[in-house]
Amino acid sequence: MSSTSEPIGLPAEAASGPRWSRETKVIALIAVAHFVSHVHIMLLPPLFGEVREAFGVSYIQIGLALTAFNVASALLQTPAGFLVDRIGPRAMLTGGLLLGAAAIAAAALLPGYWFFVIAYAFLGVANTVYHPADYTILSATVDHRRIGKAFSIHTFAGYLGSGVTPALVLACAAVWGWRGGFLFAAGLSFTIALLVIVAGSILPRVVHKPGQQPAKGETKVGLGLLLSAPILRNLLFFLCMAMATGGIQTFTVVGLEAIHGTTFSAANVALSGFLLCSAFGVLLGGIIADRTPHHERVAAVGFAFTSTMAILMAWVNMPAAVLVGVMSLGGLLNGMIQPSRDMMVRAVTPPGSFGKVFGFVSTGFNLGGMMGPLLYGWLMDRGEPRAIFMIVVGFFLLALVTAITRAKPQGTTVWTR
Structure with a gap:
C-alpha cells in the first residue's frame, strides 16, 4: 500500500541533538497538548446546571x-488529517x-444561547486536529x-485531563462563576499554544523538495487508503471501543441503581476506580506494547475481562x-488495551499518511x-438497564473479533524521521 503524501522531517537543529532528549521533549509537549484537548471535552458537563440557568x-x-461539538468533530476530523499530512x-x-x-x-x-452552541461547534472543529497531529x-x-x-x-495525559477537569473548573466557578471557569480553560489553551510556538522547533514539519508540486490524484490515493479493509477495520474497532466504554462511563451509576439498588456513592466510587485504573493501565499497556508484536493478544486479554x-x-x-x-x-485492563490499539493502526499506515489515517479512524x-x-x-427510558450492559459486552466482543482477525503486516516498516 503506498501514499503520495509528503514525508515528515525534522529541522536540522532538532535532529542533531541527542535522540532521547529530543524524544522526551516531543512526548512531553504532545502530552500537554492532549491534556488540554480533554479539558475542552470535559469542560461543560460539571457546569451543566449553572450554564442551563x-x-x-x-x-x-x-x-x-x-x-454540535461531536458532529463537527466527526465531519471534519478526516479532512483535518489530510491537512496535517x-x-x-x-x-x-x-x-x-x-x-x-x-x-x-x-x-x-458572547450573549445568547445560540452563540454558545455555535462556539461549541467551533470547539469541535478545534478538536479535530489533536489525534491526526x-x-x-x-x-x-x-x-x-x-x-x-x-x-x-499521550493517552494517559488525555485521561488525566478528563480526570482533573471537573474539580478544576468547579473550583474556578466557585470563585468567578461558570464564565470564569471557561475563561480559565481558554487561557490554558492559549498558553499551551504559545508553548508549542516557542518550543515547536523540535517538532516535525512537512518537507517539500524545491519546485515539487503535490501529485495529481493525491486525494484519490488518500481516499483509497482510508477505504481499504485494514483501515475500515480499525475505524470499526474505534467505534466499538467508544460504544462500549461510553456505556460504562455514562450509565454505570444509574444502571446499577436500577438493576441492583446499588447506592449512588458505591456506584460512583466503583466508576472512579474504573477511570483511575484505566489511566494507569494505559502506562502499563505502553510497556507491554513495546515488548510484543502481538498486539491483538493484548487486546484479547483486556476484552475478555472487561466483557x-x-x-x-x-x-x-x-x-x-x-x-x-x-x-x-476492569479499568486497568481496559486502559492496557489502548496503546496496542494505537500500534495496530500504526502497523497498517504507510509513511506520510499518519494524519489522514489517525484522523479517519478517530x-x-x-x-x-x-x-x-x-x-x-x-x-x-424503556426500563431496560440490564440491556445496556449486554450491548456493552456485544461491542467489546465485536472489537475483539476485529482485533484478532486482522491481517498481520508483512515485513518491517521503515518510518521517516
Whole structure:
C-alpha cells in the first residue's frame, strides 16, 4: 500500500541533538497538548446546571452544544488529517489550540444561547486536529522501540485531563462563576499554544523538495487508503471501543441503581476506580506494547475481562467492595488495551499518511459519542438497564473479533524521521 503524501522531517537543529532528549521533549509537549484537548471535552458537563440557568434553557438544549461539538468533530476530523499530512502537524496543532481558546472564550463572553452552541461547534472543529497531529508527530520522531510507551503517555495525559477537569473548573466557578471557569480553560489553551510556538522547533514539519508540486490524484490515493479493509477495520474497532466504554462511563451509576439498588456513592466510587485504573493501565499497556508484536493478544486479554466485568455488573448484585475491585481491575485492563490499539493502526499506515489515517479512524470515537447516549438513554427510558450492559459486552466482543482477525503486516516498516 503506498501514499503520495509528503514525508515528515525534522529541522536540522532538532535532529542533531541527542535522540532521547529530543524524544522526551516531543512526548512531553504532545502530552500537554492532549491534556488540554480533554479539558475542552470535559469542560461543560460539571457546569451543566449553572450554564442551563444562565441561558434559561433545558438540559436537552444545553446537551445540543455537545452534539454540535461531536458532529463537527466527526465531519471534519478526516479532512483535518489530510491537512496535517499536507501542511504539517505543528501548524495544525498550534491552530487547533488557538481556535479552541477562541471558541471557549466566545462561549463564555458572547450573549445568547445560540452563540454558545455555535462556539461549541467551533470547539469541535478545534478538536479535530489533536489525534491526526499528535500521532503523526509521535510516529515521525519516536524510535519504534519506544513508540508504545510514547503512545501510552499521550493517552494517559488525555485521561488525566478528563480526570482533573471537573474539580478544576468547579473550583474556578466557585470563585468567578461558570464564565470564569471557561475563561480559565481558554487561557490554558492559549498558553499551551504559545508553548508549542516557542518550543515547536523540535517538532516535525512537512518537507517539500524545491519546485515539487503535490501529485495529481493525491486525494484519490488518500481516499483509497482510508477505504481499504485494514483501515475500515480499525475505524470499526474505534467505534466499538467508544460504544462500549461510553456505556460504562455514562450509565454505570444509574444502571446499577436500577438493576441492583446499588447506592449512588458505591456506584460512583466503583466508576472512579474504573477511570483511575484505566489511566494507569494505559502506562502499563505502553510497556507491554513495546515488548510484543502481538498486539491483538493484548487486546484479547483486556476484552475478555472487561466483557466479564460488564456481565457481572448486569447479573450479579456484588457487595460494594467487590464491585469496586472488579471495576478497578476492569479499568486497568481496559486502559492496557489502548496503546496496542494505537500500534495496530500504526502497523497498517504507510509513511506520510499518519494524519489522514489517525484522523479517519478517530472519527469512530465521535460516531460512538453521538450514537451511544441516544441508544443507552432510550433503553433506560424503556426500563431496560440490564440491556445496556449486554450491548456493552456485544461491542467489546465485536472489537475483539476485529482485533484478532486482522491481517498481520508483512515485513518491517521503515518510518521517516
